[in-house]
Structures are given as C-alpha cells and as structure tokens.
Amino acid sequence: MIKSFVELKIIYKLRSNILIIKLLESMIEMEGKTVAESRVELAQIMYPEHANPAGNVHGGYILKLIDQAGAIVAARHTHSNVVTASVDRMDFISPAYIGNLVFAKASLNYVGRTSMEIGVRIEAECLKTGRHTHIGSAYLTFVALDEADNPIEIPKLIPETEEEKRRYSEAKERRMKRLKKSKIARNEPQPCIVRPEKLEKTK
Numbered sequence: 695m696i697k698s699f700v701e702l703k704i705i706y707k708l709r710s711n712i713l714i715i716k717l718l719e720s721m722i723e724m725e726g727k728t729v730a731e732s733r734v735e736l737a738q739i740m741y742p743e744h745a746n747p748a749g750n751v752h753g754g755y756i757l758k759l760i761d762q763a764g765a766i767v768a769a770r771h772t773h774s775n776v777v778t779a780s781v782d783r784m785d786f787i788s789p790a791y792i793g794n795l796v797f798a799k800a801s802l803n804y805v806g807r808t809s810m811e812i813g814v815r816i817e818a819e820c821l822k823t824g825r826h827t828h829i830g831s832a833y834l835t836f837v838a839l840d841e842a843d844n845p846i847e848i849p850k851l852i853p854e855t856e857e858e859k860r861r862y863s864e865a866k867e868r869r870m871k872r873l874k875k876s877k878i879a880r881n882e883p884q885p886c887i888v889r890p891e892k893l894e895k896t897k
C-alpha cells in the first residue's frame with residue numbers, strides 16, 4: 695500500500711530520530727561504563743558429574759565456571775564477541791564438594807583499548823549450614839573482536855567506589871607485568887611441530 699507523503703515524512707523523521715538516539719547511546723557508552731553495569735554472579739549446584747569419586751569438584755569444572763563468568767562480564771561491557779586472551783595463576787585454596795552451591799562472582803577491574811581484566815572469585819556454600827568457603831580467585835584478560843576477528847576499541851571503565859579504584863590501579867600494574875611476560879614468550883623461538891600428514895607430503 696502506498697503511504698501518503700505525510701506518513702512517509704513521519705516515518706523518516708522517526709527513523710532519523712532513532713538513528714540519532716542510537717548514535718548518542720553508543721557515544722555515551724564509549725565515554726565509559728561502570729563496574730556495576732557488567733558485574734555478574736553465577737550460582738550452580740555441584741552434582742556427581744562435576745566431581746571425582748571422593749566427591750571433590752574437579753578443578754577443570756571450576757575453571758570452566760570462571761571462564762564463563764568472565765566472558766559474560768566482558769560481553770556485557772562490550773556487547774561484542776569476546777575471547778579469553780589469558781588467565782593468570784589460579785590456586786585452589788579450599789575444596790568444593792558435591793551438594794555445594796558454587797558461586798562465581800565476576801567483575802571488571804581494568805579496561806585497556808581492546809582488552810579488559812576481569813576478576814573472578816569462587817565461593818562454595820554448604821547448604822546445610824549456609825557457610826561460605828573461598829575456593830579461589832583468578833584474573834582473566836578478554837579481548838573484544840569484530841566480525842573479522844580483529845580487536846576492537848571498547849568502552850572505558852568508570853571505577854566508582856574506593857575498592858573499584860584500588861582494583862583498577864592494581865590491575866594496571868598486573869597488566870604491565872603480564873604483557874612484558876607475554877612479549878618475551880612470543881619472541882622465544884617456536885618449536886617446529888610437524889604433523890605426520892604434513893611429513894608424508896614432504897617425502
């Protein structure tokens with residue numbers, strides 16, 4: 695059905711207003727977002743499939759939860775595809791058991807140009823007593839990518855509380871050390887790994 699000139703004019707005006715609003719929204723977003731805007735807390739009951747025969751939850755399962763929680767925070771902050779670039783050291787300081795409610799508490803510590811550091815704290819709650827145990831904590835770096843897998847600029851972080859400001863400056867220090875190490879690792883000569891099928895072709 696052909697729309698009248700007045701109708702078309704209204705649609706055009708509405709569309710251009712929406713475009714302007716979207717543009718303003720993305721400009722405001724690039725100005726910065728708070729830690730609270732992307733913070734997340736996952737909770738999951740531990741079942742036998744998450745544990746060894748003695749009832750201890752597998753470390754690998756805890757690491758998966760950490761990566762998941764971190765990725766959610768990174769995606770909430772950037773609204774783009776995010777990949778894990780690095781995971782810092784992780785010590786399991788207490789065990790978690792079958793029947794525990796395990797929490798992964800994750801929030802942004804620091805944001806660079808295309809990468810961000812996220813801190814994840816794992817706690818296990820005993821449902822019989824309500825007691826919380828600290829299982830371990832880790833720092834992860836995620837990078838935001840565009841559709842061609844190139845790193846893209848992400849919104850800045852606005853640390854609001856004293857704790858967030860402390861975490862921000864500590865994460866900045868860690869980032870410098872981390873990048874120094876990763877640069878050294880990249881410059882080390884790579885071992886030559888030749889797969890059997892490739893060896894066949896060179897014969």
Ligand SMILES: CC(C)(COP(=O)(O)OP(=O)(O)OC[C@H]1O[C@@H](n2cnc3c(N)ncnc32)[C@H](O)[C@@H]1OP(=O)(O)O)[C@@H](O)C(=O)NCCC(=O)NCCS
Pocket residue numbers: 777778779780805806807808809810835837845872873876
């Ligand atoms: C992470 C990845 C995108 C970085 O690519 P790259 O070519 O090194 O990109 P750049 O050098 O432009 O670095 C992009 C950002 O990542 C950061 N970065 C790169 N390597 C890093 C590392 N090992 N640890 C922490 N940050 C790192 C850089 O500091 C930079 O951050 P900034 O923009 O905030 O300053 C790339 O290495 C990759 O795709 N890795 C595989 C990711 C993946 O598949 N993860 C799932 C587990 S298998």
